[in-house]
Amino acid sequence: MNFEKQIKPFWWNDSNGSFSVCLNAGDYKPEIFESREDEGCEGNGYDWEALARVFLEEKCEELLEDIEFDSEAGMFCAYSEDSEALKKFVLAFKDACEDSEFILELFSRAEID
Template identity: 60%
Template sequence: MDINNFKESIKPFFWVEHEKSVSVCLNVGEYKTEVFQTREEEGFEGNGYDWGSLATVFLEEQKPELIEAIEFDPEADMFCAYSSDADALKKFILSFKEACENDSLLFDLFSRAILD
């Protein structure tokens, strides 16, 4: 997959290349908000930290082979994952985006997310 097709396939996530690492980010608040609303009473807001909690469950359960390669650095208004291994981060975001498009899987994963 060429880089333009890759970038298109992960939207609304976006790819950022740095000198020695790569990141994939999401401006929160517009994508999959209904997922986070299911646990609003527990304090989930759909912010970057909540996305980080969801992504952690996904990584642990669906892609454990990537755990050592992927780091998360969420902010209130942005989810961000990064790695010095571009191939590992590409594998992560392609599979995470696919999971996000599968509502039953996404709601299931989110049921085990821990409030950060």
């Protein structure tokens, strides 16, 4: 399976040596964020970023220095100058998101702004 298909609904962007992976917030796995609706969680880009940060810290610690975030209300965005590090992150993160029990447990530790 090719990389672009593996990461859907996330999408890859390559722009002059900087690489990013994005997601339209609200389009994917809304049940994750519904689990913390009472805390103001909406499933927006910032909520996705909070989840991604916990994932990085706990499951991909070796990539912490390589991955940055620039999310907005309507879109999650992670970026890096290291394409391989970002690819490794998004593949692992997408797999984690497909494991409902695991991702809900992980999200329970995310800091919601």
